[in-house]
Amino acid sequence: MSLIDQIGTDIKTAMKAKDKVRLETLRGIKKVLLDKEVSVRPSGQTELTPEQEIEALSQIAKQRRDSIAQFTDAGRADMAEQEAIELKIIEEFLPTQLTDDEIAVIVAEVVAEVGATSPKDMGKVMGPVMQKLKGKADGKKVQAAVKASLAGS
Structure with a gap:
């Protein structure tokens, strides 16, 4: 099962559970992966490689970490907390981070x-x-x- 298929299944589960934050985060991840997949099609590639999927997820995670730092510096703990929740969901799909x-x-x-x-x-x-x-x-x-x-x- 590809990562996009896995995320699609997780989206259905989040919809049934009425977990709005998880649902929106998963939809965002899926959109980024589909956009990346479309961008590699001109080179003859039909779907993303696992490395490309991880690269895309890493970029999304990095954006969240940067946002957390900026919101924390600006004294917006509520926004930083929201980004942290989304980051946790994104990290579920990334390989375990090294110490x-x-x-x-x-x-x-x-x-x-x-x-x-x-x-x-x-x-x-x-x-x-x-x-x-x-x-x-x-x-x-x-x-x-x-x-x-x-x-x-």
């Missing part, structure tokens, strides 16, 4: 592989690390781990 320690291990491996020695090598390290962690870790956490690793080198 800071797991991220640090992967960062250390990549730093050794590329031979990075100073903070100037940040660009050399970030690309390969993000490839390995795509969808499994927040970019800001990864960036902080890379900075910490290179500062300690």
Whole structure:
């Protein structure tokens, strides 16, 4: 079952349960995935790959995290809470996020592989690390781990 089909089933369940927040969030996710699917059709692809689905979901989750930070800074706890609820629903469809320690291990491996020695090598390290962690870790956490690793080198 594709992710779009799974979300369609979840939409029906949310409708029956009259769970308005979940329903609206799932509809938003489905819209983003369908839009992304339409955008890849000119290249001959009929449906999204699992990687493309995770990439789209990661973007939606990142938008929610950014919104939470902005609403919190603006003193809008009610709006931040709404975004947090939506983020939790989105994260149900993403792979389990890695812990800071797991991220640090992967960062250390990549730093050794590329031979990075100073903070100037940040660009050399970030690309390969993000490839390995795509969808499994927040970019800001990864960036902080890379900075910490290179500062300690």
